[in-house]
Amino acid sequence: MGPLGSIAVGFVALVVLGALLAPIIAPYDPTIGSVTQRYQGPSMAHLLGTDQAGRDIFSRLLWGARSSLTGPLIVVVITAVFGTTLALTSVWWGGIVDSFMSRVLDLLFAFPNLLLAMLAIAVFGPSLTTAALALSIAYIPYTARVIRSTAMRERNLPYTRSPQLQGISGVTITTRHLLPNVAPLIVTGATINFGFAMIELAALSFLGLGVQPPQADWGLMVSNGQQSLLKGYPAESVLAGLCIVLTVAALGYIGERLGGRAAAGRKA
Amino acid sequence: MLDIRGLNLAIAGEHSSRQILNNVSITVDSGEAVGLVGESGSGKSMTLRSILRTEPRNARVTGSITLDGIDVLALRGEPLRLMRARDVSMIAQNPHAVLNPVLPIRQYLVEGMHDAQGLSVRSARLRAGELLEQVGIDHVDRVLGSYPHQLSGGMLQRVVIAGAIAGRPRLMLADEPTTALDVTTQAEVMAILDDCRRELGMAMLFVTHDLDLAAAICDRINVMKDGVVVETGAPEQLRDDPQHHYTRELMDSRPAGVIWTRTAGGAE
């Protein structure tokens, strides 16, 4: 991985740890502030200062890591499970099943990711869950496409054909032989999709369509801090934004090292 | 005319460097055809590339290469370009890789004569047709307007030969020019190459893994193994009285009854 890789892995680990331990290590309640404590600079009491509502920014970043990580986690888990299942099913059955699935995926590809998420939010109302579920659906075609093409190659190799000739069931062959071969792809794809999901979920929260205030979330914090930033108090927006940038960059670097964007089914 | 003396070439890796050529000395006189025979990976191609100074960026070359007394290894910029354009031409193994896939054949030939050798576009275009006829191509206009992917390997290699003789260079470097071709066209292309060379009185340094083929067209043969020239001599001498055991091995390993064998080996 090299030194940059170690830094990237270390940073991601730190963020995950911060999110897990937020209830223990965060010095303040992230949602409660005090008007007398507005716009404090960094101090021993408030490591990173306070926001326009007098809330401790450090605590909010720690708690914000939770929703900022759970959202993408939901997305990549659902995407991996459904994308893989769809891809392997259509590879195994082939024929009509395969071409039907391809059509469905093409249809999903026709919608820009954010648009799909916003449509879901229009129907079900704004929340992190809605946003994450909708993005998962938007991402499934990317994962399914890559896994389908790899599995298709494996499908025609002798090692998957001969068990079939011996009368072993399709499900067994698929889970025992195909799945292990596409597993590395799934992991790399998930790493890269995690970054994309984090940015797009943060964008939805920024638009007021994802995580709802007063909950702490990095995207929401960037948006909340907009007025403060323009008034000359950049801490909240900039720190939350940096958290997103660094986490996504680190994940991108790790993903690139693992196998690259191609594994995530992204052309770009 | 061409005098290679004590040529060493090492490719720098991340931690260590790999010695590709070790104290290689080869001479080619005017009008003479000299063979360089060895297995793939023995350093034959790298020897040719050093003469044209197209060795990889991370290669370190020492020793001397002179062409009519001019120190080739010291050439830079315009003098190097003129040497490449006028004095030495090269025919590589795979014509599909040599021709730019998005440019038509006409432009390949015109580029060599106009942009490299300084002929006017008009005369270059006229001459392009003549050259193709010279290498035995029938439908000249159709071929000139074609793109590389529309032509067979044998046809393309003729185009490359046409380009290589266009400037009537004194020396032609040929790197396994028939190895990548269809078995049925190998002999034909080889004959055209040999005819053109004799007609124009060009010298040739001919690289091949095929000792028989080299014996058939060369005046002298160098046998190379692991970056070292182990033996030099006339074809008959190598056949009747090989000095080095490797030469003997090469002689013995020839497939009986086959003149030119086709191998799947890639570029070295």
Place this chain on the structure above:
Amino acid sequence: MMFMTRRLLALAGVLVVSSFLVFAAMYAAPGSPENFLVQGRTVSPDVLAAIREQYSLDDPFFVRFWNWLTNVLQGDFGQSLANRQEVGDLLANRLPTTLMLVLLAAIVIVVLGVGLGIGAGVRDGIVDKVVLLGSNLGFAVPTFFAALLLMSIFSVGLGWFPVFGSGTGLLDRIWHLTLPALALALPSAAVVARITRTAIREERDSEHSVMASARGVPAMLVLRRHVIRNSMLPVSTIVGVHIAGLIAGSFVVEYAFTLDGLGTLLVGAVQRKDFAVVQAIAIILVAAFGIINLLVDVLYAAIDPRVGTRRSK
């Protein structure tokens, strides 16, 4: 030509199916539209019935879909429930800003992304290192964060650009939209720069480029005709994908800069459940997305002679 017709038909099919899906989703949405219209006031059942009558809310689903679809095909997108305006008029007012924003951002991607990528690809050393680092970080910067940073530095701090609004007149508009376009294009430009760099490096080492040099073709020509030209084949696809992607990204940037584009209209409509507007914008975006992707493929077939024959086989 066959290829074009087939693709256009496929696009039309996708549009019909996706408009059906969008329409169905809105239809199935919990909560009834007339409640949004009366906004919680108590009104008599007669009034509600009148409203349902006026907006044909009681017709069966397929009748409503059919009416909507045929109206849309005639350019009538219906009425916005939230502000009782023709959706078509709303869109027409908002479209120029979004189009201009996407266009400017596309220019930034081509100039900055492809330009820097070529620069980094043909030069080794410091230029390359800087571009590589910049693109590695750049793709991770969310557009809305870039928007805030640019705004606070260049508008609030230095006062070079206006903070909000879309401006009037062409030059004023461009001036207002420069920062938004930069923010929108930044992550894409970063990715494009990196991919361009890689493509250039691969072409530099490609055998046809090396052999062109070996034939004595001047270095500048080799660079232009063989290295840059050929590397533009994969790059053009990537640029196209990213320009198509700008459409959705523009919502966020419009919102950050409070521009009066389709994006802010959509965000507002989503929040207010103004379904007529949401449907209309969704269909327009899907169409635009599909058309850009189609254009990219056509362009690619035009610049790569290998594509046409492969398809016709």
